[in-house]
Amino acid sequence: MEHNTKVPETGAYPHPYPQQPPPQYTPNMQYSANLPPQYTPNPAQPAVITQQPVHVVHVHQTAPVVGPQPTMVVCANCHTNVLTRMEYEASTRTHLVALICCLFGLFPCAALPYCIESCQNGNHYCPACGAFVGTYVG
Numbered sequence: 839m840e841h842n843t844k845v846p847e848t849g850a851y852p853h854p855y856p857q858q859p860p861p862q863y864t865p866n867m868q869y870s871a872n873l874p875p876q877y878t879p880n881p882a883q884p885a886v887i888t889q890q891p892v893h894v895v896h897v898h899q900t901a902p903v904v905g906p907q908p909t910m911v912v913c914a915n916c917h918t919n920v921l922t923r924m925e926y927e928a929s930t931r932t933h934l935v936a937l938i939c940c941l942f943g944l945f946p947c948a949a950l951p952y953c954i955e956s957c958q959n960g961n962h963y964c965p966a967c968g969a970f971v972g973t974y975v976g
């Protein structure tokens with residue numbers, strides 16, 4: 839009787855190293871056709887801010903409107919309703935007309951604008967106090 843108790847070596851257990859295959863890399867060669875919608879930049883439209891400055895212009899007409907003739911005004915100095923006294927004064931236009939007359943050889947006419955009241959500025963003065971009222975530029 840032979841007891842061949844031969845224990846099979848079952849301990850020899852091959853441990854195969856689990857060769858984990860690398861994760862299958864499938865490069866996405868096909869570029870996604872789903873392109874993002876083409877961005878069409880809006881033409882820059884700057885907000886036009888029309889800020890209108892508030893200009894409240896108060897026109898204080900200090901000098902009364904005077905004409906080529908003596909005018910009834912209220913003197914700003916003595917506050918009297920007076921008829922202005924006029925004095926004519928040669929203005930720039932007077933000299934200009936005289937110069938033009940000289941250029942055209944009209945020397946006798948050169949002195950004419952100085953005699954014509956309409957070619958001169960009319961200064962209005964208050965006959966009561968002598969204050970200057972205004973000038974009429976003819």
Ligand SMILES: [Zn+2]
Pocket residue numbers: 913914915916917918964965966967968969
């Ligand atoms: Zn006056």
